[in-house]
Amino acid sequence: MSLDVARIRAAYPALAEGLTHFDGAAGTQTAGTVAEAVAAAMTTSIANRTEANAPGRRSLRLLAEARAAIADLVGGDPDGVVLGPSATALTYQLAGLLSADWRPGDEVVVSRLDHDANVRPWVQAAGVAGATVRWAEFDPVTGELPVDQYADLVGERTRLVAVTGASNAIGTVPDVAAIARTAHAVGALVCVDGVHAVPHLPTDLAALGADFLVTSAYKWSGPHLAAMVADPARWAPLRPAKLMPAPDTVPQRFEAGTPAFPLLAGLRAAVDHLAGLAGDGTGSRRSRLRHSLAAAQAYEAELLDRLLTGFAARPQVTVYGAPQRRCPTVSFRIDGRHPAEVATALGGRGICVSSGDYYAYEYFTTMGLRDTGGGVRVSIYHYNTADEVDGLLDAVDGLIDGQHRG
Structure with a gap:
């Protein structure tokens, strides 16, 4: 095509x-369709989320459509899509939640190939918990991230492996699926930074073996919003700090405050734009x-x-x-x-x-x-x-x- x-x-x-x-x-x-969708949402009556009136129902629909769009983009479940202002903010939130159970002697594995947003949150969380950070190194000549090293880096105390889906500096696309298999063999979780990969590659959460994957809409023709995607069951045991009246359901409890509804409209439009780049417009x-x-x-x-x-x-x-x-x-x-x-x-x-x-x-x-x-x-x-x-x-x-x- x-x-x-x-x-x-x-x-x-x-x-x-x-x-x-x-x-x-x-x-x-x-x-252009993204800007039009944002403008249309900003010039149409919108209220905070409620079933009581049409503007409130419109907001609920925008939120649901944004989650469904992200799920289609990466092969996830809409109920596992957590929306936020940036990939960095979402990764910091996840690192804080997961590290609450880390103890001295536990280990996390990060990569020197990654954007710092998928490095520093984990390094800092490990420091607070007293966990050990282990580093995956890239080949300085080829820029490859050798998979073999993970057999030595990952062990029975590994709690999480963080790895990029694609380097934002030199473009390297690591074999994330192989790295994930090594991590999962010892029960470790895998967080994939998909910010640079998703705009350029068909993405499939399950095929990658990603327990969590983050992506930013402004890297693929959309507005300044991001999403962290996981199976809803992965989110279920995590309990973020939140306001008492705020929803306690997944994924809503991870999204503090009122969503930017016009940007949600733009996010869905951006996914629709990507879906129309090639082909005859048929199919899901x-x-x-x-x-x-x-x-x-x-x-x-x-x-x-x-x-x-x-x-x-x-x-x-x-x-x-x-x-x-x-x-x-x-x-x-x-x-x-x-x-x-x-x-x-x-x-x-x-x-x-x-x-x-x-x-x-x-x-x-x-x-x-x-x-x-x-x-x-x-x-x-x-x-x-x-x-x-x-x-x-x-x-x-x-x-x-x-x-x-x-």
Whole structure:
């Protein structure tokens, strides 16, 4: 199944500004239907949740539709979808709840490949509980996260393994299912950071072996909301602090305060947008999502190959990591140029990229790059084009030539 990229680009109003957006890992542009759904919800009568009147029932429906959309996106149960403001906030909440039962001698396993949002909450929770933190290391040359090391890292005292679904720095897609099998063999739980993986790969909670998976809607064309997904039975024994009158049911008891109802409308619209990227519009939304994201994955892989081939032809460019399976995300440096300088120069040409460590703190620290500016990140999304990749390569040539003249 192929993508009609011209049709897809037309669905993103921000692209009309003429900028090239290679910063999807920091947040994609918003689909027009998402903005329309948010605006419609904000201009329609909405009340807090109640069955007593139409505005209250409308709010209940928006919440239910958002949970169902997330469940379809990742292959979960709507009753196990906890919504929140960010992946970081939700992971901190989960870490606090799970670690309440940890004791000295218990162990947690984290990865140096991960975004810090799936590292620091667990490290800090372990510190409070007196538990031991064990580190999974990545290969500094390939950027792979070897599965074999988990046989030594995971043991009878392991309570949790935290691992990324895809590196937000270099795109590595670890074998999460194999890591989860090792963890589950000793009764440990697995928390997967799906923030960078879900926008680029068809996701299946059960196939991954994830007990908990977090995703952020603004990384896949939606509003600034996030969701932590698990089997409702996983949530059942966890008791968060909450207000006395607040619901005590799952998943409601994990969501403090009144939801942002217009953003919930946007979240559902974003999932519907993804489901319509490719195909004829038939079948269940879950089926359409899998087909559309597979088509987007194939298209993005073509652009990634074009980018990597171009970088390989330029010896002044160093690309970090060469994982066999990766999302379309690359970190690089140009000889003699500070990453922030490169990002600013590209921005001046209308090419939007990120620089620094992008919260991949452990990766850039391990590589010895963090104190000297980290890297420059190019993150491809399904609205990017081959011409944009070529334009980026031309701009990089300009920076290389300028360095030589300097």
